[in-house]
Amino acid sequence: MSQSFSSFIPPTRVLMGPGPSDVYPQVLEALSRPTIGHLDPKFVDLMDEVKQLLQYAFQTNNALTMPISAPGSAGMEAVFVNLVEPGDKVIVCQNGVFGGRMQQNVQRCGGQAIMVQDEWGKPTDLNKVREALQANPDAKALAFVHAETSTGVLNDAKALCQIAKEFDCLSIVDAVTSLGGSELKVDDWHIDAIYSGTQKCLSCVPGLSPVSFSEKAIEVIKHRKHPVQSWFLDMDLVMGYWGKGTKRAYHHTAPVNSIYALHESLLILQQEGLEHAWARHHQNHLSLKSGLDKLGLELVVEQKYRLPQLNTVRIPNGVDDGQVRSRLLNEFNLEIGAGLGTLAGKVWRIGLMGCGSSQKNVDYCLSSLEAVLG
Amino acid sequence: MSQSFSSFIPPTRVLMGPGPSDVYPQVLEALSRPTIGHLDPKFVDLMDEVKQLLQYAFQTNNALTMPISAPGSAGMEAVFVNLVEPGDKVIVCQNGVFGGRMQQNVQRCGGQAIMVQDEWGKPTDLNKVREALQANPDAKALAFVHAETSTGVLNDAKALCQIAKEFDCLSIVDAVTSLGGSELKVDDWHIDAIYSGTQKCLSCVPGLSPVSFSEKAIEVIKHRKHPVQSWFLDMDLVMGYWGKGTKRAYHHTAPVNSIYALHESLLILQQEGLEHAWARHHQNHLSLKSGLDKLGLELVVEQKYRLPQLNTVRIPNGVDDGQVRSRLLNEFNLEIGAGLGTLAGKVWRIGLMGCGSSQKNVDYCLSSLEAVLG
Known part of the structure; x- marks a missing residue:
């Protein structure tokens, strides 16, 4: 060369x-500590702490709460490929770029995305969502973006999840920009699947996507008719590695140093409250x-x-x-x-x-x- | 909490x-430098250097040479979801764990994996591969693992790619453990699609997957009948960000600090030769x-x-x-x-x-x- x-x-x-966003100096310091193995018992302990700290950040007791080893767009994809099967109908609210990305995800899973469109810069209209659900009683899920990074709008996640619940639908929430910055209560609001990113209000480096799935969502995954189309994002396989207990099955090599960084940023969040x-x-x-x-x-x-x-x-x-x-x-x-x-x-x-x-x-x-x- | x-x-x-593997101290140091934006002109310049350094490491002039923002298993998936469409036949050589993962990938893309099995710990038998291709003249690709990390076998990549070429098949190569450690010449050997990992012979942190696609592979991607099932790994979209020129379209937020680290590890490889x-x-x-x-x-x-x-x-x-x-x-x-x-x-x-x-x-x-x- x-x-x-x-x-x-x-x-x-x-x-x-x-x-x-700017990264905390302590997070950069944690990031650069010596790499250890992804099956090292000390690393497995760290994974458990990260799960607990994420449960706090998401305000959830969901057992299936962990970071996907890739950026927020992969977290979004992890949620859709695991929950949506060919032929499934999903109501997708769009009032910015990321609702459109959700639509792409539903379609690439072979699902049908029923769009609820609102003007960019305006919030999602709850009445339109209700009408869409009334018109589509067979919808499997309602998907929306909590904090639309492309427009600066905060959608009413609590009310939207309440509507999903009324219609016995799963709720899927994009919390990439809301986690750690705006009120977000996964359990209280009955959110079924949620994903976020590390590079926004957690002030960690980009590259990981925290996710959480409710028991109801896990049941849906367990009863799938088709295999998940992504091997890398198949939560059933991922949980062999991130699951409970000391026995962890190798799935992929975790981004060890990025997990150090996420742990540190979540500690800072815990300390601040x-x-x-x-x-x-x-x-x-x-x-x-x-x-x-x-x-x-x-x-x-x-x-x-x-x-x-x-x-x-x-x-x-x-x-x-x-x-x-x-x-x-x-x-x-x-x-x-x-x-x-x-x-x-x-x-x-x-x-x-x-x-x-x-x-x-x-x-x-x-x-x-x-x-x-x- | x-x-x-x-x-x-x-x-x-x-x-x-x-x-x-152990990470170079200089790489850990690079990793912890202050984060900048993924569209910052300085970062775009760095991306260009990383592409050139990867071209050297892979020994290729392939324009489509870049790191996927996720570990090697996602690099594997990137190759399969972009090249394999429903109904496609792929000959997959298995003599360890990772050939089996390739099979999974082909199947989850709706393709048919024709397996060439060899004993774990033995190399892939070239005659069996030839027979499989003779029996399946419509096979679209031949996929194999160069360095089987699960068994410690180095398969004869050069000969396997030669056979693929004879049968006018694409060659797909897993180089997760070979890149930087064993002779590997993407252009001379006519490899069409290859993926690797950063956490093996590059001594970088885990979390990225360098990939490279030949012109022939790109033509196949351009003429797909179905959209790529993964939005995150759709190379057509990824290239809007990693492509040539100064205008980069936002696709996902790149793992900025990990790219600093990869750059540093590739510099060390270049310096050593x-x-x-x-x-x-x-x-x-x-x-x-x-x-x-x-x-x-x-x-x-x-x-x-x-x-x-x-x-x-x-x-x-x-x-x-x-x-x-x-x-x-x-x-x-x-x-x-x-x-x-x-x-x-x-x-x-x-x-x-x-x-x-x-x-x-x-x-x-x-x-x-x-x-x-x-």
């Missing part, structure tokens, strides 16, 4: 986009909102549905989207997010997630924006 | 099992073999098919498998591997992979084994 490269030293950014973390995310959102007002910048989402950890700001007329983001990155080492899909070019997405949800970050973002917007 | 945990400090092990790395793995294997002889311990695999980086040792009569491995772990912090499948309880698997392939490790393993076996 002719070309020779050198070690990569990343710039030190302030990550205020849609994720990854979930309710305090939720309140902090809310408080810093209010502070950002007040500063944006002073700069004459508007949020896209109506106040009562705003996601505190992901703030979608309308780009003022005449302002060059790409140029502003480039200048923030190059002159201030500050990353904010671009709009996705129908919102591309129209909005910026400002994340206040995990340890990045701080008054310091709010101030830095506001002063940098002010400098660039002149 | 009532129970309170503390930070996890792993024991310092010497990893001489089937992987993960592939041929030197292969020779070192061979040399340390010979040294281990000579020491095992002195201890009266036998290798399972015949000399000419032995995998230098994974040595399968017959457990002497009357010796307690579990007790020996426990004592090595607890008294010497040394991990060696247990047997899998039909070899469970009958063999140990001693890995000499990546930076773990050293005279120091050979000596430590031999002296520890000697102490424990008395």
Whole structure:
């Protein structure tokens, strides 16, 4: 090989986009501890702690609570491939990018996705969901995104799960951006299957996807007619490794160091306390909102549905989207997010997630924006 | 949450099992550098370097060469779900655990796996493969494991790919344990699709799966009749992010820090030189073999098919498998591997992979084994 490269030293950014968010220094330190075997008894003990800490973060007693060894999109796929069989009907709520990804997942499992569409930037309309379920009494599941990272909308997960329960449907919840940042109660709200990511409000590195399945969901998996189409994500096989007891069957090699990091980030969450973390995310959102007002910048989402950890700001007329983001990155080492899909070019997405949800970050973002917007 | 945990400090092990192997300290250091965004221009530059370094490691000019954001089993699945459609016939060679996993993958894609079985611990018989292809002229692909980690056999990848070519079949190669440890030439050998892992001879942390697809394989993917059943592993979507140019479409959030680590481990491989790395793995294997002889311990695999980086040792009569491995772990912090499948309880698997392939490790393993076996 002719070309020779050198070690990569990343710039030190302030990550205020849609994720990854800034990672706790303690988490980076944990990440770099010496690798041990994925069947080492010390690692098996660590896996048990991670499960318990995730149960706390999700507010659940579900035994099947663990991290999938891949990013959030794989967590989404793990939920759908295990619960959906060919011919199954799933009601999918879409009011942003990730509802569309759920639709793709249902279809690729051979299922039928009945879409409940709402405008991007608006919450899912509960009445439409109810109508869809009335029109499709054979629907197996209701799937929706709790915190739509593409628009900054917080959907009413509690009410949606209540509706699913009324219609005796499984509830499937995307909590990639809500876990650790917004109120989320898996057991109290009767959520049947949920997935998240590590790179948002947990302030851990990207690459893992915590999931949890209720007993009801496990029963559905146990009584499948067809094998799960993914070998890697087949929960029955995964649980041979992540299951109870000291005897763990080899399935795949766990991403050992990433699990160290997740453990550390969950410890930090436990030490702060979930309710305090939720309140902090809310408080810093209010502070950002007040500063944006002073700069004459508007949020896209109506106040009562705003996601505190992901703030979608309308780009003022005449302002060059790409140029502003480039200048923030190059002159201030500050990353904010671009709009996705129908919102591309129209909005910026400002994340206040995990340890990045701080008054310091709010101030830095506001002063940098002010400098660039002149 | 009532129970309170503390930070996890792993024991310092010497990893001489089937992987993960010991990780280079420089790789752990790279892993813990500050996270940046997965669309940050600096990260996009890093992705390009990683692709070039992987092309070197695989000895290929394939444009579609990149790491899948999940472990080797997901890399295997990425190859099968993209290349196999319902009804396709695939000849799968099995002489250990991982050929069986390939079979599972073919079947879960709706394909038909025609198995060529050989005894565990013996190499795949080329004549049987030829016969299977003669009997199934409509086979789309020939799939086999280059380095069978479960048995310590190195299959003749070059000859197998030559046979695939004669029969105008795609060749699919599992190189999880061979990449960086044994001669492997993707272009010269006409390999169409290959996947590996980071936690073996690259001495990187577990969690990523480098893959490479030939132009011929890409044409097959482009002309699929059915959508790829996995959204997460759909190479057409993945390439929107990992593809050429500076414009990268968001697909999933890349495991940024793991990519730092992979980059660093590939730099180390480049600096050593592939041929030197292969020779070192061979040399340390010979040294281990000579020491095992002195201890009266036998290798399972015949000399000419032995995998230098994974040595399968017959457990002497009357010796307690579990007790020996426990004592090595607890008294010497040394991990060696247990047997899998039909070899469970009958063999140990001693890995000499990546930076773990050293005279120091050979000596430590031999002296520890000697102490424990008395």
